[in-house]
Amino acid sequence: MRGSIKLFNVFGISIKIHFTFLLLPIIFGHFYGLRGVFLILFVFCCVTFHELCHSLQAKHFGVKVEQIVLLPIGGVAAMKSIPEKPKEEFKISIAGPLFNVTFALVLFLPAYFLLGPENLFHPGIETWPKTFAYAFWINPILAVFNLLPAFPMDGGRILRSFLADRMEYGKATRIAVGFGHTFAVLFGFVGLISSPPNIILIIIAFFIFIAASQEGMQVDLRLTLRRFSVKDVLPEQFVSVSPSTPLSEVLALTMHSHQEDFPVVENGKIKGLLTRSDIILTIHQFGVQKLVKDVMRTDFPVVQVKDPLIKAHRLMEEWQLKAIPVMRREEVVGIVSLEDISRVYLLMSTSKR
Numbered sequence: 042m043r044g045s046i047k048l049f050n051v052f053g054i055s056i057k058i059h060f061t062f063l064l065l066p067i068i069f070g071h072f073y074g075l076r077g078v079f080l081i082l083f084v085f086c087c088v089t090f091h092e093l094c095h096s097l098q099a100k101h102f103g104v105k106v107e108q109i110v111l112l113p114i115g116g117v118a119a120m121k122s123i124p125e126k127p128k129e130e131f132k133i134s135i136a137g138p139l140f141n142v143t144f145a146l147v148l149f150l151p152a153y154f155l156l157g158p159e160n161l162f163h164p165g166i167e168t169w170p171k172t173f174a175y176a177f178w179i180n181p182i183l184a185v186f187n188l189l190p191a192f193p194m195d196g197g198r199i200l201r202s203f204l205a206d207r208m209e210y211g212k213a214t215r216i217a218v219g220f221g222h223t224f225a226v227l228f229g230f231v232g233l234i235s236s237p238p239n240i241i242l243i244i245i246a247f248f249i250f251i252a253a254s255q256e257g258m259q260v261d262l263r264l265t266l267r268r269f270s271v272k273d274v275l276p277e278q279f280v281s282v283s284p285s286t287p288l289s290e291v292l293a294l295t296m297h298s299h300q301e302d303f304p305v306v307e308n309g310k311i312k313g314l315l316t317r318s319d320i321i322l323t324i325h326q327f328g329v330q331k332l333v334k335d336v337m338r339t340d341f342p343v344v345q346v347k348d349p350l351i352k353a354h355r356l357m358e359e360w361q362l363k364a365i366p367v368m369r370r371e372e373v374v375g376i377v378s379l380e381d382i383s384r385v386y387l388l389m390s391t392s393k394r
C-alpha cells in the first residue's frame with residue numbers, strides 16, 4: 042500500500058504502518074499528553090496482534106501473507122487468496138477477534154483489583170487509572186466491532202463461511218455482501234446523525250461498502266471464469282511479429298488489427314512478448330526506429346489452450362499484463378487479452394439477470 046512505512050518482520054510477514062497512523066500519536070499527544078500517546082500505542086499493539094493471529098492461521102492453511110498494514114481505522118493483512126473452504130475461512134476469521142477476547146479475559150481480574158471498579162467501569166483520560174481502564178476496554182470493543190456481520194469484516198466472513206457450508210459459494214457471498222452493504226449504510230447513517238457527526242464511523246462505512254462490493258465482484262468473476270477454458274474465448278485470428286520488425290510496422294499493425302499486444306515469433310518459436318505500453322513508451326522516447334527485439338519482454342508467462350480461463354486471469358494479475366500468449370504445446374496459437382476475459386464475464390453476468 043502506498044504511503045506505508047515498514048516497521049519490522051515477524052514470521053516472514055512485514056508489519057507496515059500507514060503514515061496517517063503516525064499522525065494519531067501526535068494528535069492524541071497534543072490533546073491528551075502522555076496518556077493519549079499510551080492509548081494509541083496500546084491500540085496499535087492490539088490491532089497488530091489481532092492481524093497476526095489471522096495471518097498465522099492463514100499461513101497454517103498454506104495462504105501466503107505478505108504484509109500487515111496498520112491504518113488509523115484498523116489493520117489489513119494482505120493475503121494472496123482467501124480459502125473457499127468454509128471451515129478454513131471460519132478459522133482464519135475468528136482467530137483475530139479470539140485474540141482480543143482472550144486478552145480481555147486475562148486482563149479482567151488484574152484490572153478489577155488494581156484499578157478498582159470505580160475506575161474500571163468509568164474509563165477516561167483524566168488520570169492514569171482511568172486511562173488504563175480505557176485501555177482495558179479496547180479489546181472487547183475491537184472484538185465486538187469486528188464480529189459484526191458486516192462483510193468483509195471478520196463477522197461478515199464468518200457469516201459467509203456459515204452460509205457457504207449450506208449453499209453454493211457464490212450465493213453465500215452475495216448474501217454476505219448484502220449484509221456488508223446494509224451495515225455500511227447503517228454505520229454511515231449513525232455517523233451522520235451523531236452530534237457532532239462521527240467522521241471515523243462515516244469513513245469506516247465508506248470502506249466497508251466499497252470493500253464488500255469489490256470482494257463480491259471478485260468472487261463472481263472467479264466463479265464465472267472457472268467454467269471456461271482459454272480455448273472458449275481465444276480470438277480466431279491473431280498477428281505475431283518477428284524480432285527484426287521495426288516499431289513503425291508494429292504501429293501500423295495496431296491501427297489495422299484489434300490487437301494491442303503481440304507475441305514475438307521467430308522460426309516458429311516464441312521469443313518474446315511486445316506489450317502496448319512498451320510500444321508507446323519506446324516510441325515516445327526514441328521514435329519508431331527501434332526494432333521489436335530492443336523492446337520486447339523476454340520474461341513473460343504463457344498459457345496452454347486447454348488451460349482454465351481463471352489461470353490466464355491470475356497470471357495477468359500477477360505479471361500486471363493485459364494479454365498473454367496462448368500455446369498448443371510449443372506452438373503459439375494466439376493471444377488472450379483482459380478484454381476477451383471481461384467480455385465473457387459481462388456476457389455471463391448480464392445473462393444471469
Ligand SMILES: [Zn+2]
Nearest residue numbers: 137138187195
Ligand atoms: Zn480481523
